[in-house]
Amino acid sequence: MVSNMEQMTTILISLGYAFALVLAAPLVSGIIKVSKARLQNRRGPSLFQVYYDLFKLLQKDSVVSPTTSWIFTCAPYIYFAGAFGAAALLTSGDLFALLYLLVAGRFFLALASLDAGSSFGGMGGSRELYISVLVEPVLLVTLLTVAARAGSTKLAAMSAAAASTPFSLPYIFAAVAFLIILVAETGRIPVDNPDTHLELTMIHEAMVLEYSGRRLGLIFLAAASKQLVFILLFTVLFLPWQSGGLSPVMVFFWLVVKVVLTAVALAVLETSTNKMRLFKVPGFMGLAGMLALLALVAQ
Amino acid sequence: MIVELLLYFLMVFFIVGVVAPFFTSKNKIVNYVAHGMAALGCLAAILCAIIIFNSGKIELITPWVMFAEPVYIRLDYLAAYFLLIIGVAGCAASVYAIGYSKEYLEDGCRYRVMASLYNAFLLSMILVVSVSHVAAFVIVWEIMALTSFLLVNYEHTKNEVSKAAFIYIVMTHVGTAFIITAFFLLASKAGSLDFFHLIQTAGSLDTWTQNAVFLCALIGFGAKAGIIPLHIWLPRAHPAAPSHVSALMSGVMIKTAIYGLCRFYLEFLGTGPVWWGAVILILAIVSSVLGVLYALMEQDVKRLLAYSSVENIGIILLGMGAGLVFSAKGQGGLAALAWVAALYHVLNHAIFKSLLFMGAGAVLQSTHTKNIEQLGGLIRKMPYTAVWFLAGAAAISALPPLNGFVSEWMTFQALFYLPQSMTGALGKVFSAFLLALLGLTGALAAACFIKAFGIVFLAKPRSVQAEQAREANKPMLVSMAALSGLCLLLGLWPEPVIQMLKQVLSGIAGVDPAQVFAGTSWQAAEVHAGVANGSLQMPMVAVLLLLGVIVAGILYRLYGREQLRQGETWTCGIVPTSRMEYTATGFSKPIRLAFKAILRPQHETVADLTPNRYFGRRLSYHMSIVDIFSAIYRPINTGIIHAAQFMKAIQAGSVQLYIGYITAITVIALILSTGW
Numbered sequence: 001m002v003s004n005m006e007q008m009t010t011i012l013i014s015l016g017y018a019f020a021l022v023l024a025a026p027l028v029s030g031i032i033k034v035s036k037a038r039l040q041n042r043r044g045p046s047l048f049q050v051y052y053d054l055f056k057l058l059q060k061d062s063v064v065s066p067t068t069s070w071i072f073t074c075a076p077y078i079y080f081a082g083a084f085g086a087a088a089l090l091t092s093g094d095l096f097a098l099l100y101l102l103v104a105g106r107f108f109l110a111l112a113s114l115d116a117g118s119s120f121g122g123m124g125g126s127r128e129l130y131i132s133v134l135v136e137p138v139l140l141v142t143l144l145t146v147a148a149r150a151g152s153t154k155l156a157a158m159s160a161a162a163a164s165t166p167f168s169l170p171y172i173f174a175a176v177a178f179l180i181i182l183v184a185e186t187g188r189i190p191v192d193n194p195d196t197h198l199e200l201t202m203i204h205e206a207m208v209l210e211y212s213g214r215r216l217g218l219i220f221l222a223a224a225s226k227q228l229v230f231i232l233l234f235t236v237l238f239l240p241w242q243s244g245g246l247s248p249v250m251v252f253f254w255l256v257v258k259v260v261l262t263a264v265a266l267a268v269l270e271t272s273t274n275k276m277r278l279f280k281v282p283g284f285m286g287l288a289g290m291l292a293l294l295a296l297v298a299q
Numbered sequence: 300m301i302v303e304l305l306l307y308f309l310m311v312f313f314i315v316g317v318v319a320p321f322f323t324s325k326n327k328i329v330n331y332v333a334h335g336m337a338a339l340g341c342l343a344a345i346l347c348a349i350i351i352f353n354s355g356k357i358e359l360i361t362p363w364v365m366f367a368e369p370v371y372i373r374l375d376y377l378a379a380y381f382l383l384i385i386g387v388a389g390c391a392a393s394v395y396a397i398g399y400s401k402e403y404l405e406d407g408c409r410y411r412v413m414a415s416l417y418n419a420f421l422l423s424m425i426l427v428v429s430v431s432h433v434a435a436f437v438i439v440w441e442i443m444a445l446t447s448f449l450l451v452n453y454e455h456t457k458n459e460v461s462k463a464a465f466i467y468i469v470m471t472h473v474g475t476a477f478i479i480t481a482f483f484l485l486a487s488k489a490g491s492l493d494f495f496h497l498i499q500t501a502g503s504l505d506t507w508t509q510n511a512v513f514l515c516a517l518i519g520f521g522a523k524a525g526i527i528p529l530h531i532w533l534p535r536a537h538p539a540a541p542s543h544v545s546a547l548m549s550g551v552m553i554k555t556a557i558y559g560l561c562r563f564y565l566e567f568l569g570t571g572p573v574w575w576g577a578v579i580l581i582l583a584i585v586s587s588v589l590g591v592l593y594a595l596m597e598q599d600v601k602r603l604l605a606y607s608s609v610e611n612i613g614i615i616l617l618g619m620g621a622g623l624v625f626s627a628k629g630q631g632g633l634a635a636l637a638w639v640a641a642l643y644h645v646l647n648h649a650i651f652k653s654l655l656f657m658g659a660g661a662v663l664q665s666t667h668t669k670n671i672e673q674l675g676g677l678i679r680k681m682p683y684t685a686v687w688f689l690a691g692a693a694a695i696s697a698l699p700p701l702n703g704f705v706s707e708w709m710t711f712q713a714l715f716y717l718p719q720s721m722t723g724a725l726g727k728v729f730s731a732f733l734l735a736l737l738g739l740t741g742a743l744a745a746a747c748f749i750k751a752f753g754i755v756f757l758a759k760p761r762s763v764q765a766e767q768a769r770e771a772n773k774p775m776l777v778s779m780a781a782l783s784g785l786c787l788l789l790g791l792w793p794e795p796v797i798q799m800l801k802q803v804l805s806g807i808a809g810v811d812p813a814q815v816f817a818g819t820s821w822q823a824a825e826v827h828a829g830v831a832n833g834s835l836q837m838p839m840v841a842v843l844l845l846l847g848v849i850v851a852g853i854l855y856r857l858y859g860r861e862q863l864r865q866g867e868t869w870t871c872g873i874v875p876t877s878r879m880e881y882t883a884t885g886f887s888k889p890i891r892l893a894f895k896a897i898l899r900p901q902h903e904t905v906a907d908l909t910p911n912r913y914f915g916r917r918l919s920y921h922m923s924i925v926d927i928f929s930a931i932y933r934p935i936n937t938g939i940i941h942a943a944q945f946m947k948a949i950q951a952g953s954v955q956l957y958i959g960y961i962t963a964i965t966v967i968a969l970i971l972s973t974g975w
Contacts, residue, residue: 011839015846022850061862067759069678071689077855081847088843092339094833096711097699097840103745104698110749116880117675117758118868122881125753129746130889136742137735144715144731147455150414153833206895209869214855220852284896289735296731297724 019086021232024159025224026050028231028263035267050224057217065210067117074284075112076215079105080222085091086229093154095143102226106132109207109219116210120199124206127278131191134285135184142181145174145299146237162240168255173295175238179269179290182234186227188266190276190284231262302358302374305347309425312340316418316653320411326404330397333414337421344386351379352799353484368492373431376803377565381428381558383799384646387785388550388653389421391778395657396543398774402664403541411636413453417544420446424547427555433492435484440478443555444471447548451540455533467495474522478559481515484508485567494562501569516563517582523556523753527586528928530609534593537608538601538669542660543585550653551609557615564623565638570809573721576624577729577925583620584733587613587740589928592894595887596924599669600659603751604652608960610740611648611710617737621713621887622810628720631664631811633713638810640709647702647789649829651694651771654782658688661779662755666764667919671751671883676760680768685756690783692748694790697741700841708835711737743890750886750892759877765961789848791837802975884922891924900924 030047037044046052048167064072082105091099106128113125147153165171184191188203196202202209208219235258246254276284316336320329342798351358351374358374374382396417405409416973423443430436448471452464474899486492489500490889504512518529526531533553537545564575590609599602618641625634661684662677663669678685694701697839717730760766770776801812868875891900900922 007839011842014843018843019850059858062865063866065868066865067676067868069757071678071757075846077851078844080851080854081844084847084850085840085843087838094708094835096708097704097835099706100697100699100707101840101844103696103741104693107693107696107745107749110746111753111757114749114753114886116759116868117875117877117880118870119879122393125749126881126886126889129742129749131892133739133742133746134893137739140738141735142717147715148718148727155714196641214861217852218854222851227316230699230917246470263323264815278889279972291729293728295506296727299727 004126009113014088014090014092017091018084020088021087021228022084022205022221025228025230026054026221028228028259029224031260031263031265032270035264039267039271041239043268050220052219054221057220058214060213060217062211064115064211065118066207068112068115068210071108072112072115072210074114075108075213076211076218076222078108080218080225083222083225083229087225090155090229090232093155095147095155095158096166098155098229102229103132105222105226113207113210118210120206120209123199124161124203128207129201130278131184131281134282135181138177138285138289139181139185139290141212141296142174142177142232144293145170145292148299159236159240160235166240167254170295170298171238173298175234177288177291177295178234178238179265180284182230183264183266183269184281184285185230186266187223189270190273191281193275196250196275204256228259231259235262301361302347302350306358306360306372306374307344307352309340309343309347310422312336312343313418313422316340317415317422320415324408324411325401326410328812329414330404333418334393334396334400337396337418338390340418340425341386341390341393342420344382345390346744347374348379348383348386352376352802355802357630368432370430370432370435371493371495372426372429372952373494374429376799376805378428379557380646380799380803381554381644382425383614384649385421385424385551387646388547388649389424391653391782392543392546392550392657393904394781395775395778396544396658398699398772398776399541399543399657399660399664401772403505409453413450413541416446416449420450420547424551425554428558431494433486433494433497436494437475437479437482440475440555443474443552444468447540447544447552450544451536451548453541453544454539455538459535460539462540463532467532467536470522470529474519477515477519477522479519480554481512481563483520484512485544486852494566498566498685499569504568504856507573512563512568512887513571514905516560517579520556520559520563521582523558524553524610524612524616526582526612527589527609529934530586530590531926533601533609534605534926537656538599539607541553542601542663545604546653546656552610554649555643557619560619561642564619565807565810567806569917570626571623572631573624573627573850575722576622576627577621579620579623580618580729580733581614584736585613586610586616588736590896591743591747591928592890592898593924595750595889596898596900598883599637599673600662600671600674600751600755601669603671603747604655604659607655607744607747608648608652610744611644611652611695614707614737614740615644615648616960617641617733618644618710618713620705622719623716624720625662625713626706626809629809630720631809632814633716633719634810635801635804635812635815636709636716637713638804639812640706640713641817642800642803643709643793643796644706647694647706647786650782650785650789651691651703652693654687654779654786655695657775657779658684658691661775662670662688662768665768665771666762668762668764669752673762674755674760675758675762675766675880676756676765677768677948678756680760680765681756681770684771684779685752687776687779687783688756689752690786692752693787696748698745700790700837701786703786705790705793705835705837707737707741712833713826719814728788733907737892741842746887746890750883753881754881754886756896758880759875761877761880791841793837799933809973831871898924898928899927901927 022130030050032043034047082101085101086098101170110125113121146162152158187194192203193201308767316333347552360372361369368382423439425438448468454460485497488497522529587610589607590613594603596608622634622637694703697703697707714733718726757839797816804810804812860957870879902922905919
């Protein structure tokens with residue numbers, strides 16, 4: 001019974017984290033948007049604009065194509081649930097479980113992209129899967145650097161192992177590799193462009209083109225949460241300084257600082273590069289893969 | 300005692316199933332009797348397995364004597380586990396067959412032969428995993444091969460079907476030759492044909508024999524399992540068979556080869572050198588990556604599923620290979636983890652692959668096409684089939700909380716701990732490559748099944764057949780629903796299967812399951828062995844997903860009910876038709892281009908300018924991908940043809956010449972027999 005109680009507490013704590021993460025996720029998107037605007041000499045939207053957008057979307061009605069089926073209706077829920085579950089697993093879960101929850105969300109969103117029968121949707125789904133096929137192996141090798149030291153794929157053990165040896169050489173290689181993956185997974189330049197609505201360049205946006213109203217709001221929120229999950233993985237596993245022997249308040253403070261810094265770094269990265277041709281992405285991912293392998297060998 | 304009785308019942312059911320079709324010419328009755336008997340027989344098999352696992356007793360039955368040795372049916376845990384797999388998939392396939400046969404009832408006598416052969420096929424598979432004698436094993440193995448050959452060849456008037464069947468029979472016999480060699484090498488050392496004696500000699504084999512047996516078994520069973528490069532028959536033969544037979548062939552028959560490999564590697568050979576495991580790991584990863592790549596490129600839904608079987612055999616072998624590496628280094632706990640991963644995936648794959656083949660069969664029956672470019676929109680015409688096919692697709696893509704994820708997770712764990720046995724940078728890199736490629740396989744499999752489900756079931760129908768599709772009948776839906784339920788159950792609650800596998804692996808040299816699955820909680824797959832440490836709590840994952848859906852639902856209803864307005868998909872002002880939808884070929888194009896060095900796609904576009912020089916040109920596009928491994932068979936083919944031509948010189952077909960040969964041989968034999 002004791003273990004059951006413990007389990008309940010773990011689940012409740014993870015749920016708390018998940019709610020906090022989902023609530024904070026739009027703010028991180030906002031930070032990226034504002035920093036990008038500033039870097040481009042624009043004033044940009046308010047930091048909280050993403051929240052306003054979300055609330056607006058959650059009040060709106062949808063236009064739905066008669067070609068669609070229940071897959072189209074369900075996909076936003078499952079996409080959101082995948083991101084939510086991944087967020088809950090961040091502290092006490094298993095790495096593979098976290099990654100595969102995100103895969104489950106993507107699976108249904110890609111199906112939904114085919115559901116309306118428009119060629120844009122199919123194109124988006126097809127490209128999204130293409131990117132995911134390239135990212136997945138590299139992502140695993142990169143995380144292996146930390147997991148191998150921890151001797152476990154439990155995320156708690158991994159973050160502990162990362163904190164014990166901050167900024168060693170292998171970690172720096174792996175961190176660069178993970179940053180490349182972060183860019184690809186969150187659909188940012190140079191792999192995808194979150195701001196585009198030009199048919200031929202969009203990937204994620206094309207996939208969700210048929211969505212409107214509340215469902216689109218759910219997808220936005222889920223995408224932002226997924227982005228924050230990846231940013232947190234990056235900060236906890238690859239920027240682990242100042243995590244030992246501090247009061248919880250300070251740990252939280254440093255975590256926030258690191259997340260904001262990563263968000264700004266993403267904005268800088270996005271502003272300083274161009275979108276890459278789709279068929280150049282394998283080379284880009286190959287680079288990340290090489291770095292990850294180097295990190296593994298150097299350990 | 301009960302098991303023995305059940306086993307006799309099982310035999311009676313199947314034998315009635317084999318014989319009964321010839322006593323009546325009413326195919327409707329034949330359908331119910333033959334497939335009903337098969338389902339009952341499979342139920343008996345499931346019961347047998349459950350009783351054995353519960354009572355913890357190994358059943359020994361001696362029904363007959365052959366070559367002066369008693370031939371035992373020995374139902375140990377390994378046999379019982381495979382019996383369970385055959386039972387579950389066989390039962391579902393038999394119920395499905397009752398519905399699916401509607402299409403074949405007009406075929407008269409041929410249908411009756413098929414129904415009879417179907418029972419013989421199931422019975423032979425059950426016997427393959429339960430007999431414990433070399434000669435008996437080879438005999439039932441051959442019966443299995445022949446009955447499945449005849450079933451594949453059912454639509455023999457189609458050229459490609461008979462060709463597929465012949466490639467299958469050739470490949471399977473090449474395999475059998477190697478299996479017999481492996482058995483012969485062992486049996487000559489043991490001086491007996493009984494499996495029990497073969498196990499006892501495991502320790503006393505010299506290295507040469509051990510290695511030879513290892514390779515022969517790998518090639519022999521590998522040909523049946525469809526390991527690349529011995530897989531060429533699989534994507535041809537499995538789709539050619541009637542769908543309920545395809546489900547059994549892909550779901551179960553190739554697993555009998557895995558059973559054979561388990562017998563050899565776990566029992567007959569004992570622990571071997573590390574390179575055995577490494578060889579299997581390399582073959583496994585090649586099979587899984589290439590298998591799924593070819594699956595993703597397929598336009599024929601049944602071929603797609605067949606190629607995906609090659610991939611899944613690869614995943615199973617990854618677990619087995621890792622298991623061999625661990626036990627070679629004396630790490631029993633990790634070896635147990637790897638073997639459990641492999642054997643769990645055997646069960647899972649049997650369930651979801653049968654399910655998917657049944658779904659494909661339902662689509663085939665109602666649209667008469669396997670080409671997914673001709674389908675689409677079936678989710679409205681066949682809503683239930685769509686749900687069950689989606690369940691299978693999600694399970695095979697290893698999505699939590701379904702069963703595919705559990706075995707994939709354990710395989711990931713096993714590979715993750717591989718550097719503990721393969722130390723040094725090489726081991727690390729090898730393990731990293733295997734993990735990365737397994738991740739790649741997972742992503743490709745997800746893409747493959749998104750394509751399969753999305754193009755077949757979603758959007759608008761792409762042909763008249765797809766528009767006129769109708770829902771499959773009750774027996775088919777019921778069996779698909781049952782298998783989907785199992786996919787969910789075995790995902791949420793992996794513990795019973797893990798307990799069974801602990802029993803299977805207990806008492807095997809070099810494997811120590813008690814060390815690794817010491818956890819007591821009923822719902823978690825916890826792994827502790829040495830420094831290994833991992834846990835997967837599937838119910839928690841499922842609860843989190845459910846909560847996520849609830850939160851999403853609350854957000855959705857935050858501002859009250861939504862008004863849905865219908866609006867046709869925007870296609871720039873033109874009325875949308877199915878011709879504007881993404882095709883399967885287009886959907887997989889980016890991945891095809893990324894892997895073009897391996898896939899070598901050949902395509903040509905022909906523009907027909909005749910209607911009008913300037914617009915309205917008719918374009919036709921052809922794309923084909925040839926399996927690179929079929930190329931290595933070409934020299935073998937030409938070699939055999941040359942040899943045959945040489946033989947032709949002495950085989951002129953004249954009777955006098957043959958009489959001459961016979962006389963000459965007789966004279967030589969007489970002279971030799973006098974000892975002169």
